[in-house]
Amino acid sequence: MLAFPTVVLSAWFFGMAGSFGCAIVAVTxxxxxxTKAQFRFSxxxxxxxxxxxxxxxxxxxxxxLIRRWAEQRSELQAQELKKSLILAQTQxxxxxxxxxxxxxxRDRDAALQIALQASGMGLWTWDVQRGSxxxxxxxxxxxxxxxxxxxxxxxxxxxxxxxxxxxxxxxxMEQVLATRETFRKQYRVVLPDGTIRWVEGQGRCQRDxxxxxxxxxxxxxxxxxxxxxxxxxLRAEKLAVAGxxxxxxxxxxxxxxxxxxxxxxxxxxxxxAEDAHAHAKIALDELMRVxxxxxxxxxxxxxxxxxxxxxxxxxxxxxxxxxxxxxxxARIKVEVRTVDEVAIACxxxxxxQIFTNLISNAIEALPGSGLIVIRLRRSNDWRSRMxxxxxxxxCDNGVGMxxxxxQHIFEPFFxxxxxxxxxxGMWVVxxxxxxxHGSIRxxxxxxxxxxxxxxxxxxxxxxxxxxxxxxxxxxxxxxxQV
Numbered sequence: 001m002l003a004f005p006t007v008v009l010s011a012w013f014f015g016m017a018g019s020f021g022c023a024i025v026a027v028t029x030x031x032x033x034x035t036k037a038q039f040r041f042s043x044x045x046x047x048x049x050x051x052x053x054x055x056x057x058x059x060x061x062x063x064x065l066i067r068r069w070a071e072q073r074s075e076l077q078a079q080e081l082k083k084s085l086i087l088a089q090t091q092x093x094x095x096x097x098x099x100x101x102x103x104x105x106r107d108r109d110a111a112l113q114i115a116l117q118a119s120g121m122g123l124w125t126w127d128v129q130r131g132s133x134x135x136x137x138x139x140x141x142x143x144x145x146x147x148x149x150x151x152x153x154x155x156x157x158x159x160x161x162x163x164x165x166x167x168x169x170x171x172x173m174e175q176v177l178a179t180r181e182t183f184r185k186q187y188r189v190v191l192p193d194g195t196i197r198w199v200e201g202q203g204r205c206q207r208d209x210x211x212x213x214x215x216x217x218x219x220x221x222x223x224x225x226x227x228x229x230x231x232x233x234l235r236a237e238k239l240a241v242a243g244x245x246x247x248x249x250x251x252x253x254x255x256x257x258x259x260x261x262x263x264x265x266x267x268x269x270x271x272x273a274e275d276a277h278a279h280a281k282i283a284l285d286e287l288m289r290v291x292x293x294x295x296x297x298x299x300x301x302x303x304x305x306x307x308x309x310x311x312x313x314x315x316x317x318x319x320x321x322x323x324x325x326x327x328x329x330a331r332i333k334v335e336v337r338t339v340d341e342v343a344i345a346c347x348x349x350x351x352x353q354i355f356t357n358l359i360s361n362a363i364e365a366l367p368g369s370g371l372i373v374i375r376l377r378r379s380n381d382w383r384s385r386m387x388x389x390x391x392x393x394x395c396d397n398g399v400g401m402x403x404x405x406x407q408h409i410f411e412p413f414f415x416x417x418x419x420x421x422x423x424x425g426m427w428v429v430x431x432x433x434x435x436x437h438g439s440i441r442x443x444x445x446x447x448x449x450x451x452x453x454x455x456x457x458x459x460x461x462x463x464x465x466x467x468x469x470x471x472x473x474x475x476x477x478x479x480x481q482v
Contacts, residue, residue, distance in 0.1 A: 006022055006026055022230070023060055025455050030410055047202070056085075095294075104263070120136060121354045123217075123218075123219055124139055124203075124217070124219075126215065126217070128212075133152045133154065140277060142189070142220060144160075144191030144195070155317045158170070160190060162190055165187040168185075172185055175443050176205050182204050184201070186199070186201075187201070189365045198223050198224060198227040199220050201219070201221075203216060203218015203219065204216075260261050263279045263286070263391070267279045267280060307346050308345070308346075308348060309349055310343060310344060310348050312376055312390050312459070315348060315351045315352050317336070318352060319352055327363065330363065330368070331369040332371070332372060333369075334373075335371070336370045337374070338375075339375070341376055341378065341390065342390060344459055344461050345462040346436055350432045357425045357426065358429065361426075364417075365400070366396060366398045367398075367399070374392065374393070374394050374395075375392070375393045375395075376391075376392050377390070381439060381458055382437075382439070382441075382458070383459065390459055390461070391456060391457070393454060394454070397452040398465065400447075410426050410430045412428075413427075431461070436459050440458075441454065
């Protein structure tokens with residue numbers, strides 16, 4: 001019993017050789033000191049020798065196995081300790097990375113807030129299914145609140161929208177939730193102090209696998225200064241167009257007035273009543289011509305607050321009446337073709353300004369004699385086939401435009417006539433067409449085989465935002481072909 005633990009401990013500390021030597025020493029000591037003479041191993045029998053061999057083998061094997069087990073246990077403990085150290089180091093690194101990521105995120109968020117505030121843009125996200133809504137700080141400022149002063153909510157935003165724009169914005173939002181993926185709209189908001197601002201909202205709708213709207217996210221931009229600048233440029237261009245029209249009308253009226261002056265002189269010099277009567281009749285015809293010109297001009301320049309039922313053929317004929325002397329002098333032939341015309345709801349003055357710019361550009365594109373073809377017909381909007389209206393196509397066989405000019409033609413202050421042009425004409429045309437919820441396109445070519453330009457303007461029959469107070473039955477009634 002004493003020998004076994006001794007051998008085991010020897011194996012533990014000294015390995016295989018140590019355990020074997022310890023076993024031999026233990027057997028020798030037991031043989032010399034603890035056994036009787038008749039049972040001494042050195043002089044004993046075969047059975048005692050067998051016991052001696054078994055003791056050596058078993059004790060040595062047991063010591064080695066325990067040593068192996070101890071080594072494996074130590075290795076396992078070392079591995080677990082190493083894993084613990086690696087895990088602790090990994091957790092430390094992850095914590096440091098999270099801290100650095102958090103700092104970087106805060107820095108980026110601060111930079112984003114500065115950029116949004118500088119550009120007047122506010123970010124928002126709406127989890128439609130959970131009903132959670134998040135706004136950036138600038139979005140609160142846009143509607144006149146300090147960040148954190150109140151909680152973000154749809155009711156707060158719709159209460160800030162101008163009463164005249166709420167219904168249209170709600171309808172547009174419902175359409176986005178139902179079918180559309182992107183949205184963009186300009187409308188007004190009223191601040192708590194009564195100040196009115198123009199904002200532009202745009203964003204995207206994300207849907208789940210079943211097609212339901214799950215997330216809406218977008219930006220709201222304060223475009224008040226831009227709207228004021230646009231209105232200023234519109235007024236400036238309107239004044240320029242008014243000046244050109246005034247010059248054309250003055251030139252148109254000057255000829256009959258000169259004729260009337262001469263006829264009145266002839267009347268004073270007439271020797272008979274018959275001659276005076278004949279001269280007076282001619283003078284009256286010239287005065288009626290002047291009256292017709294002034295009435296046709298005033299008809300389309302009386303700005304009205306609401307859209308009216310308008311025949312675009314009358315607008316075009318009124319514009320051509322103003323340009324008739326210029327057309328005759330330049331020997332330019334004009335053909336007006338009207339097919340299946342219907343009346344539309346629009347601002348006649350703005351419609352006249354659209355076609356005045358386009359026809360004036362067509363005349364300037366014809367250095368000598370040429371042809372301008374104006375076609376009016378019922379059509380559909382190419383962007384949405386469900387929208388009906390009138391399409392006016394103005395085609396000339398002038399010098400045409402190159403690709404670079406066509407790319408910038410609708411930009412403000414871009415002009416090919418730096419000496420006489422302001423660069424606002426075509427930009428104003430696009431603004432007025434968009435105000436009527438229409439569209440404009442242009443095609444042009446240059447070459448020896450033929451050159452020319454085509455402008456196509458589509459104006460809808462009536463838009464929901466324009467149709468208040470408009471007789472829709474009058475719009476739907478077909479017009480007499482011209």
